[in-house]
Amino acid sequence: MSDEKAATSRRAALKFLGAGGGAVAASALLTACNGAQPQSSGGGAGAFPSTPAWRFTFINHVTTNSFFVPTKTGMTDAAKLLGLPDPQWTGSTEGNVSEMANAFSTAVNGNVDGIAIALTDNNAFVEPTKAALAKGIPVIAYNATAPGNYPLTYVGQDLYTSGFQMGQRIAKDITSGLILVGISQPGGNNVQPRLNGITDALKQVAPGVTVQSVNTGAEQANELNAITAAYDGHTDAKGLYAVDAGSTASIAQLISNRALQGKIHAGGYDTLSDTLKGVQSGALDFTIDQSAYLQGFLPVLYMYLYRLSGTLVSPPVTDTGLTFVTKDNVGPYVSANSKFEGGSNTALIDMPKSIPLPAATA
The missing domain is CATH 3.40.50.2300 (Response regulator)
Incomplete structure (x- = not known):
């Protein structure tokens, strides 16, 4: 790329960012900077x-x-x-x-x-x-x-909205009975809004569902024990869900360890390796990727x-953002093992031959 074109590209990226372009604009700036020489007459990054x-x-x-x-x-x-x-x-x-x-x-x-x-x-x-x-x-x-x-x-992520959409997703599988929802820090602004969203959605679309939260604690190593104890006390639960990464991974482990696939619905958040394996195996119906x-x-x-x-x-x-990762689209997450999702692979990831049509703009 010529210096003139590189400078023009960077200016366009900056203009987009200033106008509120958000996450999409970052890729434009990244391209612009990478298209330039490492140093310029300006002496800083790019131009x-x-x-x-x-x-x-x-x-x-x-x-x-x-x-x-x-x-x-x-x-x-x-x-x-x-x-x-x-x-x-x-x-x-x-x-x-x-x-x-x-x-x-x-x-x-x-x-x-x-x-x-x-x-x-x-x-x-x-x-x-x-x-x-x-x-x-x-x-x-x-x-x-x-x-x-x-x-x-x-x-x-818009945490409440993500929880509300998760509640709507749960209602597709469960319309009555008890569900357990793991939460690492009850009351914490990073997870409580999701639980509130789930509860509010189910009140609207599946009022027969009872939500019981499970305090799994902020220490990731202890979350499996908390989820296991909660399930052992409520083996009649129709679903096991979570609003944080560690609790979701623990649910995937519990279902796999107890061979509960197909016997109980489950889902949660984020893309830890145990979670992705759980989605791939059918232990989890879904997980939500928040980038x-x-x-x-x-x-x-x-x-x-x-x-x-x-x-x-x-x-x-x-x-x-909010991306529901299911058995239908979990493959690339697992095979790429990308640093973008916490994996060790830092190499270029090949684009798919086609891109699924996103939801239409409102």
């Missing part, structure tokens, strides 16, 4: 001007959870693309809000250049966010957002552009 080595910090509620492996990959990839240091990944290993707030304050006091925060609590991060913004540090919410807070934007990679990649990109433009390129609210 951008030279910048300081901006330091970004991600504050997370379960820093060692497998779900966030692609999120960390995404933030690292974006930083490398833009010539920035690898962002810091910090917070709590078990959903401790005080630990997260302390990490937030440490980042502010350390004068980092941008903060991405999973707003799992309504109150704990209000004052730290105000302090960050007062010092000129942009703050973006990712994975979870909260009312009454002040992030510049949110990058993540964890984008939840790391896009905040870095947005904070970079916000600083680069002196706040003129305001980060857009970005719903990272």
Whole structure:
């Protein structure tokens, strides 16, 4: 690509981002930067001007959870693309809000250049966010957002809507009886809205279904025990479901271990390896992909552009989506083993010969 064409392509990508293009625009910018020479007369990434080595910090509620492996990959990839240091990944290993707030304050006091925060609590991060913004540090919410807070934007799934759609999906299989729903952090803004959505949907379309939540805990290693104990106490349950990654993977393990395929309906969230195997084997009817990679990649990109433009390129609210992964479409997830879903494969993934028709625009 010529320098003139590369510069034009980058300008078009930036214009699209500034207009609120969201996740789709990231691929345009990625193409634009990759089409240029590594350095230009501007001295920065692609044709951008030279910048300081901006330091970004991600504050997370379960820093060692497998779900966030692609999120960390995404933030690292974006930083490398833009010539920035690898962002810091910090917070709590078990959903401790005080630990997260302390990490937030440490980042502010350390004068980092941008903060991405999973707003799992309504109150704990209000004052730290105000302090960050007062010092000129942009703050973006990712994975979870909260009312009454002040992030510049949110990058993540519309959690309540995803739960509502999951409830509608459950009602296709179950119209009465008990279902168990695992939740790693009851009340947490990253998962509770999904449970609320499931409950509300079933009240509308399958009022004969009783929803009983199961507190599986924030520590991934203990979730299988919690789900197993709940099922052993309610073997009459018509379905086993979950609103977080670890609980979903645990349900897949339980059904496989007990040979319950075809005897009970099940489903949940995210693309951990046990979950994908469960979908492929029929242990799970479905899982929901929320694009964890984008939840790391896009905040870095947005904070970079916000600083680069002196706040003129305001980060857009970005719903990272909802894809139901079923036995019909799980194949590529399993065979690719891609870094975009937490796998080890970093190679180019071949495009399919045709693309399924998406839902029509409203």
